[in-house]
Amino acid sequence: MTIEFDNNQPIYLQIMNYLKGEIITGKLKPGDKIPSVRELATELQINPNTVQRTFQELEREEIVETRRGMGRYVTGREETIMKIKREMAQDILDRFVRGMQELGFQSEEIVKAVADNIAAKESRGV
Amino acid sequence: MDSILQVQQVSKKYGFKQALNQVSFELGAGKIVGLLGSNGSGKSTIMKLIAGLLRPGSGSISVLGLPVGEASKALVSFMPDRPLTEKWMKVGDALKFMEDFYADFDRIKARRMLEFMKLSEKERVTSLSKGMSERLQLTLALSRKARLYMLDEPIGGVDPVARTKILNALMEFYEEDSTILLSTHLVSDIERIFDEVIFIKEGEIVLHSDAEKLRLQRGISIDELFKEVYAEC
Numbered sequence: 264m265t266i267e268f269d270n271n272q273p274i275y276l277q278i279m280n281y282l283k284g285e286i287i288t289g290k291l292k293p294g295d296k297i298p299s300v301r302e303l304a305t306e307l308q309i310n311p312n313t314v315q316r317t318f319q320e321l322e323r324e325e326i327v328e329t330r331r332g333m334g335r336y337v338t339g340r341e342e343t344i345m346k347i348k349r350e351m352a353q354d355i356l357d358r359f360v361r362g363m364q365e366l367g368f369q370s371e372e373i374v375k376a377v378a379d380n381i382a383a384k385e386s387r388g389v
Numbered sequence: 390m391d392s393i394l395q396v397q398q399v400s401k402k403y404g405f406k407q408a409l410n411q412v413s414f415e416l417g418a419g420k421i422v423g424l425l426g427s428n429g430s431g432k433s434t435i436m437k438l439i440a441g442l443l444r445p446g447s448g449s450i451s452v453l454g455l456p457v458g459e460a461s462k463a464l465v466s467f468m469p470d471r472p473l474t475e476k477w478m479k480v481g482d483a484l485k486f487m488e489d490f491y492a493d494f495d496r497i498k499a500r501r502m503l504e505f506m507k508l509s510e511k512e513r514v515t516s517l518s519k520g521m522s523e524r525l526q527l528t529l530a531l532s533r534k535a536r537l538y539m540l541d542e543p544i545g546g547v548d549p550v551a552r553t554k555i556l557n558a559l560m561e562f563y564e565e566d567s568t569i570l571l572s573t574h575l576v577s578d579i580e581r582i583f584d585e586v587i588f589i590k591e592g593e594i595v596l597h598s599d600a601e602k603l604r605l606q607r608g609i610s611i612d613e614l615f616k617e618v619y620a621e622c
Contacts, residue, residue, distance in 0.1 A: 270610030273601040274581055305560045308553070309581045310421050313601065 266307060274309055275316040280351075282321065286337055287348045293339040297327060391418040392453075393537050393568045394439065399448030401434055401592075408434045409592045412448070416537070416568050421582055423600075423611070424572040426589035427619050432572040433470060435589070436539045439570075440467040452537060463493070468530035470541040472522060474514045480525060481510030487529050499532035502562055506554070520551030527555060531562050540571045544579060552578055577612035586611055588618055 266281050268274060285291040300318065304311040318335060321327040325343050327335045338344065363373045394416040401409040409431045416422055426432050437443040439450055441457045452461040474483045480503065488494045503510065506524040508517075517525060527543055543559075544552045556579060563569065573579055580586075580600065588596040595618060600611055607614065 268581060270577065270580055270612060271604065271608055273604045275601060305557065307581075308556050308560055310584055311560075311563070311565055312419065312421075312584050313581075316601070 268307075268309075274313050275320065278303075278307070278309075278314065278317040279320055282317070283326065283347050283351060286326065286344060287351065291337050293337050293341070293344065295337045297335045297337060299334060392416070393418050394570070395449075395451050396435070396439070397449050399435075399438060399445045399450060401431075401438065401443065401446050407592055409438075409445075412589075412592070412594055414587060414594060414597050416570065416585075418536075418568055419566050420584040421563070421569045421571065423576070423580065423583040423586040424570055424589060425574070425576055425586055425611075425615055426572070427574055430589045431592040432589060433541055434592075436467065436469075436541050436570070436572060439537075439539060440465055442467075464536045466491075466530050466533040466535035466538045468526050468538075468540045468543060470545065472514070472526055473529065474525070476515055478514045479510065480508055480512050480514060480517075483514060483525065483529060484510065484532075487532065491533050493534040495532050495534055498562070499528055502528040502532060502558065505558055505561060520547040520554075523547050523551065523555060524558070527558060531558075534564075536567050538567060538569045540569065542572055542574075544573060544575055549578070556582065576615045577610070580611040583611070588615065590618065 266277060268277055282291065282297070291297065297318075298306070300311050300314045303314045307314075318327065322329060322335075324347070325340070326338055326347060328338055329335050360373060363376070368376065392415055396412055396414050399409055399412045400407070412431075412435065424432050424435065434443065438445050439452070439457065441462050450457045452464050455461040455464070474486075478486070484496065484499050484503075487499075488496055506521075506528060508521060508525055508528070512521075514522070514525065523543060523546075527540065530538060530540060544555055547555070552575075559569075559582065571579075571583075583600045586596070586598060586600050586603070587594060596614075603611060603614060
């Protein structure tokens, strides 16, 4: 596991997003055990308290579950995983639309640009 | 949060030079705290005062409620910026020396750390490279079962590979209920391991904050903030 950290952003948020990404893309599957605080801290060379914070947040969002004495596991609930997928998609969309607006594109032009891009990719069979 | 260390309004002069001026801060249990400042800002002086190697001109310092003295020294493991070992020693002698000196020295942990650090007990301490020597000093300091570890510039003057090894060892062998106060002027390589950072400048504390909170609030790294604060020097 490697994360390219950006020291300008809180580290625990970056680990959260990384783990969410792993879950959405299926690299971590529902019911999979996730590494312990210690393992992750050593592997990523960061403070165990920071990893702890990441896990607390993931528990709060019900993305991981703690089974007493057994460790932490990715939630088995599909709707939770769908929810984070939608949230991350929303994030990407927000950033994209804002970027396009800043470049001076109008709403219809942005919609068309997306449609054209997808059409072009499909015709190339990507 | 249990308080491990309390420093209250500590001042220290070397002759006419004011090394520390009204320094106050408190450290909780289970934290890794970066003591950040340029050379000559007072980092080593603070550590030596906490370790009981120097006396403050005024103010008070206590470790787990005990004023600095014999009892507090048993709770504090200090890695100074110069090696504690003697020239005649081999690595194994250094371990033995520490074991004789400190009742809380954990020989098993020390052996595990040596192995991790790829250090042999048969090597002479004088033949060690700078990076290897730092690894040995860190091994000696972390092998005590202390409540507060103070590491003075553990990554100063070693190359990036050795630095990574030292950071790995810190994460691997750190006891989570103890506190580490680590001084450095090399911030970017190490800032991700800090819970809190203390900025010290010309003998005064200019900032003491949670590291993640700083990133969240300011949107910049500790390293960048460090450069901003010390830019006027």
